[in-house]
Every structure is written in structure tokens, then in C-alpha cells.
Amino acid sequence: MNRQINYINSGNRYIVQFLFSFWILFVGLNDMIQRYFLEIEGVVVESKTTSPPRPATYYQIMGSDKIVRQYIAGPTDKSLSRQMPIGTHIKKMKHQLWWERDKVRVDDFTLPGPVTITALGFMLMFWSVSQWHIRRSETYRMPNQAL
Numbered sequence: 001m002n003r004q005i006n007y008i009n010s011g012n013r014y015i016v017q018f019l020f021s022f023w024i025l026f027v028g029l030n031d032m033i034q035r036y037f038l039e040i041e042g043v044v045v046e047s048k049t050t051s052p053p054r055p056a057t058y059y060q061i062m063g064s065d066k067i068v069r070q071y072i073a074g075p076t077d078k079s080l081s082r083q084m085p086i087g088t089h090i091k092k093m094k095h096q097l098w099w100e101r102d103k104v105r106v107d108d109f110t111l112p113g114p115v116t117i118t119a120l121g122f123m124l125m126f127w128s129v130s131q132w133h134i135r136r137s138e139t140y141r142m143p144n145q146a147l
Helices: 002-037 112-139
Strands: 040-049 057-062 068-073 089-092 099-101 104-106
Touching: 002 112, 040 068
Parallel strands: none
Antiparallel strands: 040 057, 040 089, 057 068, 089 099, 099 104
């Protein structure tokens, strides 16, 4: 009975660590995935920037189909630049982290931070699963069984 209670208590610790590793993966991959799937092309026809503490620029962008769409550039890596003048032609294709401003390639997404955080999340996930498996096998070992 005592062994079963210890197993349940130690198992919960590894479940919490496993769930925490998912949160770390979300933090590491969120900006990269949102930037990766962003697709926008057109000419900036209007621009309005808000003030701090969380500055953002609201763009009105006219596409080649003459439809005006809104794009919000926030203070994170997933956003394109917040300082584009009216008349700027921008092109951000899906499945690319770089984009073009007036036919000049802009590669302003920093990879070391998200990659490091994602690697940390995967390492914590692997460690928590392996520790849970080790503890589980120790718990169900028969008393006379050799290590």
C-alpha cells in the first residue's frame, strides 16, 4: 500500500514537469510558427502607430486585387516592421521567415532564442518521461528482484 502511494505522489511530479515542457515548447515555437504561416502582399496605404507600453502599428494594405486589408504589427518577433512609410510595397510569403520590402529581402527574424527555448522544452519533456518510466519500473519491481 505504501509503495502505491509513493508511486502516485512521484508520478504527479513528472506529469507536472511534462506539462511544463509543453508550455516551454509553446513559448519557443509560437512566434516562429505564426511568422512562418503569415502571408501578406500589397502596398501600405495607411499607417497608425499606438503609444507604449505595448506599441503596435495598424496598417491598411491594398493588395493587387484592390482589396484593402488590415495588418497589425506588434512588439514581437512574429510581426513585420512597425516603421513602414505609406507607399511601401511588402511581400511576405507563407512558409518563409523572411519577407520583402520594396523588393529588398528583409531577414529580421532571430532564430537563436526560439530554437534554444524549444530545445530546452524537448529536453525537459524527454527527461520527465524517462524519469517517470524509471520510477515506475522501480515501483513495480518485486522485492526479491535484482537491479
